[in-house]
Amino acid sequence: MTSREQLLASTFVDLADTLVADFDVIDFLHTLAARSVQLLDADAAGIMLADQHGGLHVMASSAEEARLLELYELQNNEGPCLDCFRSGRPVARDDLPAMRASWPAFTQRLQQLGYHSAQALPMRLRNETIGALNLFRTEPGPLSEADRGIGQAMADVATVGLIQERAIATRELLATQLQTALNSRIQLEQAKGMLAQRTGLQMNQVFELMRDYARGRNRRLSDVVAQIIDGSFDGELLEKGPRTRPRTSPQP
């Protein structure tokens, strides 16, 4: 097997492996975003999930720009991800003029952040669309058919994993899983704030610091989040921060 094929195979194993006791939904979604960028001809990826009221939430992204673009979509109620979630079907355009025609404000913001293509794949099981995987490219034009197929397969496997096929996707389970996922996300943001205040780092730097720390110690991200919140973390976590007061320039 080539290294890409090996990564693809291990990605499917990882995405299917949600029935373990220490399953961490935020880690899982970040894995999906990161592997999408590694495996597909995409430069950034983001994932949105819906709550029981159909409200979409940005859950994970491979880069800060992807998160900002998704937030922008939600705030302006326009973009491929929203169309994808509403229709339950993949959404893409052939080129920039076509993107501008469909989503003028979103496309402008996309280009400001250095991207020239955005498309969305549904996270869907039977009749239930629970969210969307969004892929951003610096080159214009959508993914190749082959890449789109692989991306959709990854989104499908992740969706099955999230809903936990073993329990036949009862609505109750879906509701409690999403509720729990949303709360994990809030907990992550609270911990990021605490660590940002302690280190003087910016929010996106803080997240990378937490993720590296978790990986370096082979810990789950949620364990590191819990340690930051209860103050039981290793002092080394703070050492990466700047000694001096950080720049106070606002983030976009």
Place this chain on the structure above:
Amino acid sequence: MHNPRVAEILSVIADGRGGQVALPARLCAECLSVLPVSGAGVALMTAEGPSGVVLAATDQRARQLEELQFTLGEGPCVEASGSGRPVLQPDLVAAGPARWPGFGAAVLEAGVHAIFAFPLRVGAIRVGVLDLYRDTPGHLTTHELAEAVAFAEAATVVVLHLQDHDRRDGSHAALAGPIDGRAEVHQATGMITIQLGISLAEALLRLRAHAYASGRTVSAIAAEVVNRRMRFDDSESGTATERERP
């Protein structure tokens, strides 16, 4: 990103007398009138787990069931608060005694056949549990489940602000609306926690109270905190904020 139903519930229960203390009881009563349940209760939680304090219950049986869970150390409320996940048990007879040996028998004897418990939490902030009981078995429909979750979100706001003893404007801030779901709000909460050396719950209260007092939105204040244009500082006059030097 708000769930408009939460704001609606908060405004419905605020429309009455009795002040802030009466809010949990009114919330439980509203649950009963909207959802097909026989009883509802709100129990308080501390960092260590259920406190045994029942803030409100629609009837004596609901209150006893809350207290029994605390005494036995088992039950949906205990489980929901421990795991942070909703616990939905639509048929206690079919489920058998394995899950809650003591509590299961006691509730069936009391005529309860279905029980649904929702943790009241904002990330790591855990303030209580909303328990719903029913005399007949059966699942909540998708719509009912969404309603119950909205009630739990409203109850979270109410219980969180009940713990705000120091501030007179706390009750007004409670009624100002649901907790803003934006990432910046939770990041700012974490930052204020460290700035003032207080709990996350207190930090969120300070943030909301400051927004209310200054007539601005919580997310606007949060954005200033996250961008380090504002920090919270303790002074004799309560919580003051200062502009950071550019």
